[in-house]
Amino acid sequence: MGVGTILQIDIVGWLSGLPSWIYLVISGLFSLVWAFFNWIWSIVVWFWALAISQIWWLFKAIVFPGLVFILFSIIFSVWFTRKVWGRVQARRGPFHLGKYGGLQVFADAIKLIGKEIVIPDKAKRWMYRILPSLLLIAVLVPFAFIPWSNEWYIADLSVSLIVTFAFLTVVPVVSLLSGWISGSKYTLIGGFRAANNQFAAEIPLIISSVGPAMLAGSLSIMGISQAQSSLWYFLLLPVNCVTFMVSATVITALVPFDAPVADSEILFGWRTEFSGIYFTMTYFAEFAKQLLFSGLIVALFFGGSYGFAFMPPVLNFIFKFLIVLFFMILVTSSFYRMRQDQVTHFCWKYLLPLSLLNVVIAMFAIVYVPGLAQLLGIGG
Amino acid sequence: MCPEIVDEAAQVWFGPQHVSAHGWATKLTIVGDYIVECDPNAGYFHRSAEKCLEFRNFQQGALIMERLCMLEAFLAEYPYVKAVEQIAQLDVPERARVMRTIMMEASRIHSLQFWWGQFGAELGLFAMTLWPWVDREYFLDAFEELTGSRHAVSYSAPGGVKYDFNEKSIKMLERALDRLEDRLPKFRDMILRSPTFKLRTKKIGLFDAAQGLKWGLSGPNIKACGIPMDLRKDDPDPNLAYEMCDWEVPVTTNEDHPGQCDAYDRMSQRFKEIETSASIIRQLLPQVPEGPIIDPKARAKANRLPEGEAYGRVEGTRGVTTLFLKTADKAQTPYRAKIRGPCFASYYSLKHLVPGSTFADFVVIFGSLDPYPGWWDR
Amino acid sequence: MGFFSTLGDIFRVLRHTFRQTMTRPFTYFYPFEDRYYPDTTRGRHIHIRKNCTACAQCVKACPTIAIRIDKQDRMYEKDAALHFDYTRCIFCGLCVQACKFNALFHTKIVDLSEETREDLQYGPDRMGTLERKPLKWRGRTFR
Incomplete structure (x- = not known):
């Protein structure tokens, strides 16, 4: 044994074993990747099988009523x-x-x-980026529950009416927040006015929808529209129909009640500081809301897809839908803007008692005249 | 104002880029939804018109006056012409007098139509903006047929008018009047009887006649309080022909608050103004006498004026419009011209009118005074 | 303000608006059709050099110094060339009224927009004629 030849590691042996060592490492890595791909692939296969089995539903959710x-x-x-x-x-x-x-x-x-997106200095940047998409999602999701006809619908929950209202309650919160985080006094005023509109009109809106729900005995929009196969609820609950339409106009912030986006007072309300794609989203969300309420009015009061026998049910629905939309636009361009306290005053003093009145009348009719439902051919 | 409230107050600049700001900037101090202090700031529209007048001769000066307020161009250029006529002692032919009067009343109608469209937009109904503006187009077409320009008409000249009526321009003026009278009931339904309009304007911006006179308001804003204060009757102008027709000064009275006027009264007062003007034109159109339209020596006489002072004034759409003119001897240009527009008073009256009202009503109060920035910044 | 009378007012307003949707629009298809211009229209000027006597009354009458006269540039016996600056002109008509020799008139052409500021300064060659380049827009020719 010479001095200095004692090595802790047999480097030659180590070098000769290197290929197998590298092989081990690579194969280990490879098996990891392989397992990962297998996992992904299994998900894809599972999803594909699901999609194939649900292809009809997927088509509906993405393409036609979707x-x-x-x-x-x-x-x-x-x-x-x-x-x-x-x-x-x-x-x-x-x-x-x-x-x-x-x-x-x-x-x-x-x-x-x-367009270029200009974010104000005082704005909260991440909120500014998230809120418009949140708003659009909250407005688009309830479209799943609109019964375009008995076949063409996306989802039918037993409580879809309530879920729709729940999603619509998100909208003023988003408006208020976006008014708050935009860093401008005008948007802040607009945001609070949006909250005020919802505060004013939500109760009349929901109470107006109680009437059809009670007559149909169902909280599903699908069920309500199917219950009107022989008689539209517009004929039974005319006052409820009108109050629903008016409070829908308040919640959508259309012209007689458009204090949240009053362009001559507070520029564009809570949307003033949004620019580019974010403005597009909020702009589309407003129209989506208008469409959603038109659809709800048709489904709740104008018989859904029932009505004119010579048209297919979907066209029937769309035809009535367009008429309601036209009427909403007509109302939009006929009246002067009301002040926000007058909106609240109007909703609570006139809309709420009127909607309650019709609901109470319908309630008494159901309880004390049991044969009536049979006679009119309605459920409930 | 107690100090706690001031601590919560926020200051909002309303204008000058704001859509219903009429080109001015007002600092509003708001607490909650209520305005506690209003600080008007004139000066965003300053074009130094008075200085410009000192560098223009007496034919050209009226052009600057009409550009101060394009909407009432016939009325706006008149005080200058009147002052020049007074200094030069020009006689105006009978025909030119009647023609001037007719066109001034047509200009008043068209200006009021513009205002009520603008007010409709400020109240949130954009259809109400464009319906009166469609009717206004007929008046503008009549102006164009007569003078060749839709807005900057440059019609009056010292000693008469520049363009003569022809058959077609009279026909177009009558067509515009027909259209106006045809549509007035519709507008009465859409504005004065509209429930939302009543909601927005009744009891908004109340002031009484004494306050209005103290602030220097004039024209429809003071007539809406029930005071028949009108220069056309009070100070009959020899160069105009208001005495040739039979008319009354329109006055509005508020039933709930006698002697006061709110935004609704100011609107209905302007309806009456339009009707009065239309009836004056209707009466004067058949009475247009034959003759020359301008004194043939007027142009030479107005070239150099003797030394003198004159004060031309006219009952404009928005109130009394006056011009003080002082000339040196044999002057080609004025020595001093001082313009008094009606809207400066109405703008600064906001300082007293607005506090206490809500932020949303500010637009209504301001719009109902019929502001036009050209008249307060000159 | 009774409840039912208010309802009646609301329905009357709606009736007016609904009727309006059934009427024809008032506006023109602008580039495809133009409005009627009366003979008195104060559009751009035309200078008839045959009648001009180089008296420079139009230059004196102009309130905005938009006219420049060049007395050296002669085409006839005693005429002069006029340079109009349409960035300054306010179309007041004083120059046309000042002309005693029927040499300066307004025309009906009012759409004067050009690409550059220099194009709006009309020299004597453009003042004497009404011809101009046709406007091409989306494959169509206007003017």
Whole structure:
């Protein structure tokens, strides 16, 4: 044994064993990756099997009464609103792009999306980025419960009416928050006015929807619209229909009650500081809300897909839906804006007793005239 | 004001880029939803018109006056022309007098239509903006047929008018009046009888006649209080033809608050103003005499004026519009011109009118005074 | 203000609005159709050099110093060239009224917009004629 030749590690042996060592490492890594891919693949397979088994539902959720259809109908409603407003104001509305200006809204959307996003210094940046999408989601989800016909619907919960109202309650919270975090006094005032509108009109809205729910004996929008196969609830609950429509206008902040976005007082209310894609989202959310309420009115009061026998049920629904939308736009362009305290005053002093009145009458009719429901051919 | 309230107060600048700010900036101190202090700031529209007038000769000066307020161009250019006529002692032919009067009343109608459209937009109904503006187009077309320009008409000249009536311009004026009278009942339904309009304007911006006179208000704003204060009757102008027709000064009285006026009264007062103006034009149109429209020597006489002072005034759409003119001897341009617009008074009366009202009502109060920035910043 | 009379007012307002939707719009398809301009329209000027006597009354009458006269530039016996600056002109009509020799008139052309500021300064060649470049927009030709 020479001095200095004692090595702790047999380097030659170690070097000769290196390939197998590297092999071990690589194969270990590979098996990890393989396991990961297997796991992902199993998920894909599971999901695919699910999708194949639910392909019809997927188609409905994404294409026809679902996302694509709703987005296109929002764009259509923007166009329709602008056209009707133009007519009411002795103008033509958009006419340059496409036939009758049909492509103008797409052009506007592309322009708005392409715009620079300017976030004010005092704004809370992450809230500013999140809130508009939250708003759009909260408004788009309840469309799943709209019964376009007995086949064409996405989901049918036994409590879908309540779930819809729950989602719609999110909207003023988002408005208030976005008014608050935008860092401007005008948006703050607008946000509080939005909250005030919801505070004023939510109770009349829900009480108005109690009438149809009671007559149909169901809290599902689908069930209510199916219960009207022989008689529309508009004929039984006319006052409820009107109060529902008016309080829907209040909640959507359309013109006679558009204090939250009063453009001549507080510029654009809580939406003043939003720019680019965020503004587009809030803008579309308003129209989506308007569409949603039109759909709810048709489903709750105008017999859903029942009515004119010569049309398929879906077209039936859409036809009535357009008429209600037109009426809402007409109301929008006929009245002066009310002050926010007058909105609350009006809702609580007139709408609430009126909606209660009709509900009470319907209640007494159900309890004391049991044969009535049989006679009129309604459930409940 | 107790100190705790002031601690909670927030200051909001209303304008000058605000959509219903009319180009001015007002500092509002708000507590909750209520305005406790209003600080008007004029000066965002200053174009130094008085200085400009000193560098223009007597033919050109009226152009600057009408550009102060394009909406009432016929009325706005008149005080200058009147002052020049007074200093130069020009005689105005009979025909020019009647024509001037007719066009001034047409200008008043068109200005009021513009205002009520604007007020509709401020109250949130955009259809109400464009319906009166459609009717207004007919008046503008009549102006264009007569003078060749829709807004900047440059119609009156010292000693008469520049453009003569022809058959077509009279026909177009009558067509505009027909359209106006045809649509007035509709507007009465849409504005004065509309429940939401009543909600927004009744008992908003109340002031009584004494206050209004103290603040220097004039025109429809003071007539809405029930005081028939109108220069057309009070100070009959020899160069105009108001005595040739039979009319009454329109006055509005508030039943709930006698002697006071709110925004609703100011609106209904302006309805009556439009009706009165229309009836004056209707009466004067058949009475237009034949003759020259301008004194042939007027142009030479107005070239150089003798030394003198004159005070031309007219009952404008928004109130009394006056111009003080002082000339040196054989002057081609005025030595001093002082303009008094009606809207300066109505703008600064906001300081007393607004505190106590809500933030949303501020727009209503301000809009109901018929503001036009050209008249307070000159 | 009774409840039912208010309802009646509301329905009357709605009736007016509904009727309005059934009427024709008031506006024009602007680039495709234009409005009627009367003969008195104070549009851009035309300078008839044959009648001009180079008296410079239009220059003196102009309140905005928009007219410049060039007496050296002669086409006929005693005329002069006029340079109009349409960035300054306010179309008041004083120059046309000042002209005693029927040499300066307004025309019906009011759409004067150009791409650059220099294009609005009309020299004597453009003042004498009404012809101009046609406007091409989206494959169509206007003017």
